[in-house]
Amino acid sequence: MSFLEVKKVSLFFGGLAAIKDISFSLAKGEILGLIGPNGAGKTTLFNVVNGFYKPSRGDVLFKDQSIAGLKPHRICRSGLARTFQVVKPLQRMSVHDNVIASAFLRARDKKQAEEIARDVLEFTGLFEDRDVISKGLPLGKRKRLEIARALATQPELLLLDESFAGLNPSELDVSMEIIRQIKDKGITIMIIEHHMRVIMALSDRIVVLNYGEKIAEGAPLEIRNNAQVVEAYLGEAQSA
Amino acid sequence: MKKYLPTIIVGLLAVLPLIGLSSYAMHILILVIMWSVIGMAWNLLSGYCGQVSFGHAAFFGTGAYTAGILYGKLGLSGWWGLPASIIIVTCFALVIGYICLRLRGPFFALATLSMGVILRIVAENMVDFTGGDLGIMIRERTWVEKIWYYYIILALACGTFIVVKLVIESKLGYYFVAIREDQDAAESLGINTTLYKTIALCLSAVLTGFAGAFYMNYMGYIDPKVVFALHDISIVTIMVVMVGGVATYWGPVVGAIIMVLLAELIRSIPLLGTAHHTFFGILLIVIIIFLPNGIVGDFAKLKRIAGFARRRS
Numbered sequence: 001m002s003f004l005e006v007k008k009v010s011l012f013f014g015g016l017a018a019i020k021d022i023s024f025s026l027a028k029g030e031i032l033g034l035i036g037p038n039g040a041g042k043t044t045l046f047n048v049v050n051g052f053y054k055p056s057r058g059d060v061l062f063k064d065q066s067i068a069g070l071k072p073h074r075i076c077r078s079g080l081a082r083t084f085q086v087v088k089p090l091q092r093m094s095v096h097d098n099v100i101a102s103a104f105l106r107a108r109d110k111k112q113a114e115e116i117a118r119d120v121l122e123f124t125g126l127f128e129d130r131d132v133i134s135k136g137l138p139l140g141k142r143k144r145l146e147i148a149r150a151l152a153t154q155p156e157l158l159l160l161d162e163s164f165a166g167l168n169p170s171e172l173d174v175s176m177e178i179i180r181q182i183k184d185k186g187i188t189i190m191i192i193e194h195h196m197r198v199i200m201a202l203s204d205r206i207v208v209l210n211y212g213e214k215i216a217e218g219a220p221l222e223i224r225n226n227a228q229v230v231e232a233y234l235g236e237a238q239s240a
Numbered sequence: 241m242k243k244y245l246p247t248i249i250v251g252l253l254a255v256l257p258l259i260g261l262s263s264y265a266m267h268i269l270i271l272v273i274m275w276s277v278i279g280m281a282w283n284l285l286s287g288y289c290g291q292v293s294f295g296h297a298a299f300f301g302t303g304a305y306t307a308g309i310l311y312g313k314l315g316l317s318g319w320w321g322l323p324a325s326i327i328i329v330t331c332f333a334l335v336i337g338y339i340c341l342r343l344r345g346p347f348f349a350l351a352t353l354s355m356g357v358i359l360r361i362v363a364e365n366m367v368d369f370t371g372g373d374l375g376i377m378i379r380e381r382t383w384v385e386k387i388w389y390y391y392i393i394l395a396l397a398c399g400t401f402i403v404v405k406l407v408i409e410s411k412l413g414y415y416f417v418a419i420r421e422d423q424d425a426a427e428s429l430g431i432n433t434t435l436y437k438t439i440a441l442c443l444s445a446v447l448t449g450f451a452g453a454f455y456m457n458y459m460g461y462i463d464p465k466v467v468f469a470l471h472d473i474s475i476v477t478i479m480v481v482m483v484g485g486v487a488t489y490w491g492p493v494v495g496a497i498i499m500v501l502l503a504e505l506i507r508s509i510p511l512l513g514t515a516h517h518t519f520f521g522i523l524l525i526v527i528i529i530f531l532p533n534g535i536v537g538d539f540a541k542l543k544r545i546a547g548f549a550r551r552r553s
Contacts, residue, residue: 050428076430084428090421101414105430110410153430 002061003028003188004049004080004157009058009068011048018044019212021058026157031179031189033203033220037232040209042192043085046159049190050082051075062157077105081155083146085162085192089134095145096121096130103152116152124148124178140171147178158182160191164198176202200224208232246401253394257387266386270458272500273393274451278473279480279492280400281447286478287487288408289440290420291341295352297473298359299445302332303452304467305363308376311456313369318378321453329449330442337441341434344423353474360468375463382457389458396454400447405489407443416440417487448477471517476503479520483527485534494535 002025011018019041026032034042047053049060051072060068067075090098099117100110107113121127124144129137134145143163150158164175172195179202183189193199199206200220208216208223210232216223223229253273257266278300286292306328307321340351363370370376383389407413415436418426427433456462467473476499484495502523506516531538 052424052428071432072424072427073430073432076428081430082428084425088422088425090418090425092421093417097414097417101418101426101431102429104411104414113411113414149425149429 002026003063004190005061006045006049007059007061009045009048009055009060011044011053012056017212019048019209022209022212022214023058024207024214024217026188026190028156028188029183029186030204031183031191031202033199033206034190034192034209035194035199035206035223036209036215039211041212042209043161044212045209046082046161046190046192049075050080050159076153076155079154079156080159081150081153081157082159083143083150083161083163085165087139087142087146089137089142089145089149091133091135093134094131095126095134095137095148098134098145099148099152102149105153116154120148120152123151123181125174140167140175143167144175144178147175147182151182155187157188157190160189160193162192162194164193164195172198250394250398254391257390263386266390268500268504270386270390270393272496273390273397274454274458275476275480275496275500276493277393277397277400277451278448278477279484279496280397280404281444281451282477283481283487283492284404284407284416284447285440285444287481287491288413288420289416289437291437291440292345292349292478293352293444294349294470294474294478295336295354295356296444296448296477297356297468297470298336298352299329299333299448300452300455300473300477301356301359301363301462301464301467302329302445303449303454304456304462305370305376305452306449307453307456308378308462309369311378312371312376317382318453318457319382321456322450325449325453326446329445333442333445334438336445337438341437341441353470356468356470356474360464360470363464363468370464373463373465375461375466376456378457378460381460389454393454393458396450400450401489403443403447408489412436412439476520479524481534482524483534485536485538488534488536491534491536498535 004026006022006024009022010020022045034045036042048055051067051070054069059066062078062080067078090101093101096117099120100113103113103116107116121130124147126141126144126148129141134142137145147160147163164172167175176198179189191202203220206218206220206223207214208229215228215232216226278296282293282296303321303325306325307318310316310320310324311318336355340348340355343351364373415431418429418431419433419436423433452467455467480495480499481492483498484493485491503516506519507513527534531542535542
């Protein structure tokens with residue numbers, strides 16, 4: 001019985017297959033890395049799991065219930081939250097209000113929403129910036145605000161879409177520590193990332209996509225030595 | 241001080257008629273307050289929830305015709321139009337919302353614009369029901385004195401202000417603003433955007449419908465061209481809020497004062513009076529360029545400019 005199961009999912013835009021026959025599963029409490037060259041279909045896969053797209057074929061099971069084709073807000077309510085690669089903060093709201101807005105999902109009243117928001121902001125190290133209008137935050141903190149907002153919906157499964165892209169090394173360490181602590185809370189994580197140092201250090205398992213297809217799956221070390229993966233990233237070795 | 245500002249203003253407005261204003265001054269005051277109600281209602285949907293409506297005349301007119309038809313066809317007092325418009329306008333809003341709310345941004349705006357026009361044409365052609373172009377006239381006004389109308393619309397305005405404030409400070413308000421800022425993000429954070437946009441539309445429509453029902457009783461005469469007017473109702477509604485300040489509590493009130501006075505002023509200029517829409521257009525351009533957040537929203541900026549000008553002189 002797996003926690004999240006992606007079963008032979010395909011998505012077509014017209015005649016183009018954005019993702020083809022992808023299957024994998026996630027156990028509760030693990031961190032699954034999702035890597036692949038640009039345009040491999042990683043974010044598209046997130047959009048299918050999160051409900052923005054209905055898969056053309058196949059099914060997505062979350063806690064043994066089919067969620068394929070449900071609206072994103074229903075999927076979020078069932079305990080699955082995500083962040084966006086291109087950050088989407090609620091620009092003209094303060095950091096605190098951003099998080100309150102998503103905390104209302106589980107809160108009974110405004111007071112409780114504010115409490116949830118405060119806890120999450122302290123956890124992600126954004127408490128000092130709570131009154132800043134989120135438009136004015138630097139990128140590193142906006143990425144963290146994305147995570148904070150997703151956490152405020154109190155998810156069981158968190159999809160992180162390139163939450164580390166564009167961060168400087170010290171911000172990277174802060175964010176990695178936050179991800180580890182999220183895992184310690186018992187939240188399952190699926191993460192898209194280009195930073196190999198991050199993905200290798202964090203993931204329990206890695207799935208590799210290329211041209212919309214799954215080309216490899218395994219522990220970080222196996223993936224590192226997989227010829228097909230190296231080829232997808234670096235190009236075919238030239239024959240002498 | 242700031243906390244008591246609404247109470248002080250309402251107190252002042254309540255005693256204002258007692259100093260013996262002329263009938264014309266009372267008329268202007270009533271119009272200003274009525275437009276504040278419409279502005280606050282529009283602000284809820286378009287300012288806070290970000291769904292810009294170009295068709296609020298649809299709801300204003302529906303409210304007015306609800307009152308008018310109750311009087312004309314059923315022989316009831318036109319004032320029953322106020323409670324009745326809650327049901328009638330909500331039904332209209334649900335239908336319009338079902339069609340229009342699946343569209344986003346400018347497409348929603350265009351769809352609502354057409355709704356106002358469609359309802360005007362329907363009202364013009366359903367002669368048996370609406371009286372067509374002849375409109376509906378209330379033969380005996382409830383009161384000759386304007387003071388009672390004044391207090392009724394003042395009470396409506398206070399009610400609207402309180403409703404807007406309560407909504408905006410609650411979960412609904414957070415959801416509305418979240419939808420305005422980013423609909424996809426809102427949806428993925430567990431906000432049922434379709435549901436909450438519909439709630440915003442219904443609230444906004446009912447409050448606008450109240451103003452319409454009041455208008456029927458106050459003016460005593462309506463026809464489709466007056467209450468379903470695109471430029472004189474829908475567009476002026478937008479201007480009231482744009483000039484005053486989008487997504488601010490006091491913006492619609494300030495905007496209503498300016499727009500009503502300006503309209504009266506321009507109409508009294510000989511020859512140019514009929515071109516008052518041109519002046520509104522120019523005003524809108526100036527506001528968008530220099531005070532994009534309206535007078536209330538950009539008050540600090542306005543004060544700075546004023547202070548600068550004073551120092552130079």
